[in-house]
Amino acid sequence: MFNAFSALLAEKVGFKAVYLSGGALTSSMGLPDIGLITLTELADAVRKIKEVTDIPLIVDADTGFGESVNVYRAVRVLEEAGANAIQIEDQVMPKRCGHLDGKEVISKDEMVFKLRAAIRARRDALIVARTDSRAVLGIGEAVNRAKTYLEEGADVIFPEALTSKEEFAEFAREVEAPLLANMTEFGKTPLISATEFREMGYKYVIFPVTIFRVAAKAMKEALQVLLEKGTQAPLMELMMTRKEQYEVIKYNFYEQLDKELSKYKQKNP
Template sequence: MSYLIGADAPPGPAGARFRDLVAKPGIVQLPGAHNGLAALQAKAAGFQALYLSGAAMSASMGLPDLGIITVDDVCFFIRQVARASGLPVLVDGDTGYGEALNVMHMVRAFEEAGAAAVHIEDQILPKKCGHLNDKKLASADDMAAKVAAAARARRNLFIIARTDAVASEGMDAAVARAQKYLAAGADAIFPEALTDAGMFREFARRVKAPLLANMTEFGRTPFFTAKEFEEMGYRMVIWPVSALRVAAKAQGDLYATIARDGGTRAMLERMQTRKELYNVIGYHDYEALDASIVSTITPEGMPR
């Protein structure tokens, strides 16, 4: 049952629970969950934390990942994913939605919505997916100011600074930026779009902090497993858009089948059944709770 209506609400702030996961042995695996249903399915598979991707949120809204969505848009996704699963959620904070004061607003809004952690990146708008070309970077000092603002505003939020500098400025510059962001208050570093195992190992050797790896498909990074990232020195790994890609492909196939056949019979074996869906969302638990609630009787007036 969703912790929203159950007695099993997770203890303690989400940020503290995320920090505890990072401190434990083993790499923290964070699959992308772009809505509440995906969050419940990931939890059922045994994951202990989730990732909310800006690209997945944007695509869910029919928009490209170019920094178009707002803080309020993201909070809508945070609330459903965190509430449905009860798991700590790492959220893509893009460039922080502005400068220092905007970053502080974002941090407070995300925490209030239920986020456990956020990463912000050192691009300027219009930002791009980290695996695309022609990314424009903010100065290291400007990004460090954003990190410092985030650290000042947070209550328990775990702050990850992402650097996209490797592609355009090289490894030395990326390492220098990472050191500056850590000094400004970042809890961890996310080096984006590294292209081989040697680069992942070098960055980990030179930056002594918890590191996050991005295992996205169709990008610049070769396929590595969670275990391989752990052996290269990384404490966290995300699969940001994988669930959305699979769901979107299946959804496109469904619509094509209806248009071709005038019905869905050919897709039935690929569908989640009604029973399976109800099991995931706890339908009967909600029914039982509803039936257990005694109707309130309101007094008609004051006793005399």
């Protein structure tokens, strides 16, 4: 998900945790996911989400905003903002979407330094170590790096852009750790269900840009209808009603709070 409203929706339909996707967040800002946004902007997005919901939040911190000392500060800032888990990846800056060609990875040792900084900085947040090495150095090196990252204290291992169900199964057999799978669309990974991932041994499955892509297409089609027809009449059945919208944002809670506070003011002028 990519903002507070989408996090509230996820909580309302029954999800137990949410993932603040760098790809979805940057797209919502009109920017590509290549490390352009700042730590301050990411922390602000985290705070806005945690202001309105207590649902556990995994935050995509890309490469950690620099070298090891930058990672240290990033983890401190993001955890203070409300992150329950923080993901750091082993790409070279400027990073690329993990499912695009042409990305590069830093050395294993450099990533180890970053993980040590992250673990030293965190108080209670989980550290998710993502490796993008499959596409650059092969599945064997992805397994090798994952084992090292686990030994260094990573809480969760995230193998990015594996290319088949067989690769995911092989990775899970080789790496005994809490594993996270990325089930994004239009990338290197074929569509695999959460049930299939669970059966292979993956504890977490993220769908990082799914709802953004669905919403983006719906918004584009709605704008075309408005432009061409000058009315929203054909769109009414596709809309969340005002009542449903207000239920998500807890409008009645604030309305009732205002009434209660007004009564208190009248009694205590």
